[in-house]
Amino acid sequence: MTAEGDPTALDKLDIRVVKGDLRIARQKSGSGGAARIHVVPPHISDATITGAGNLSVDRVDGDVDLSIVGAGNLILRSMKANDAELSIAGAGDMRVAGSAQRLKASIAGSDDIDASGLSATSGAISITGTGSLRGQARGDATVEILGPGDVELTGGARCKTRAIGPGEARCS
Secondary structure, eight states: OEEEEOHHHHHTEEEEEETTEEEEEEOSSOOOSOEEEEOOOSOOOEEEEESSOEEEEEEEESOEEEEEEESOEEEEEEEEEEEEEEEEEESOEEEEEEEEEEEEEEEEESOEEEEEEEEEEEEEEEEESSOEEEEEESSEEEEEEESSOEEEEESSOEEEEEEESSOEEEEO
16 A cells, blocks of 8 residues: 655544454544545455545445545446445435446436446446436336436346336436
8 A cells, every 4th residue: 555645634544444444534633734645455345435525446346335525536447246335324325337237326316426447237326315226127127316416327227116206216
């Protein structure tokens, strides 16, 4: 692992392993400029951003659970998974690509998930708020929307939709 950036930001980094999980945070006492941390793990299956921050993951092989709580941005360039679980609460954005048998996505807030580069066999999508999801599903998908959020699924998706409010699901 390497870190680069503003010396003040680097001094404020709090990096540790807790019960097998790598945790990267800033110390609460003060702020600083930007820091970039490069991590090359042997295998990754879960990633969470809490607060503001950016995370970019090149590849995941196996089931994956990605989440953002806050205003973070997460990019997963390629996955090959049976189960892919994506969740955002706040004002974050997520972009994922690759393939998954089952996609489960949950959005609470004004977040966006761009899974248009992810080919899934089936999906379960839930949006509460103004968030949106774009993705692909070749088979059955359930879509629940509470509020003005919207979902667009392509790839032949057969959707069962439940919407309360002006939100809209488009499946094709």
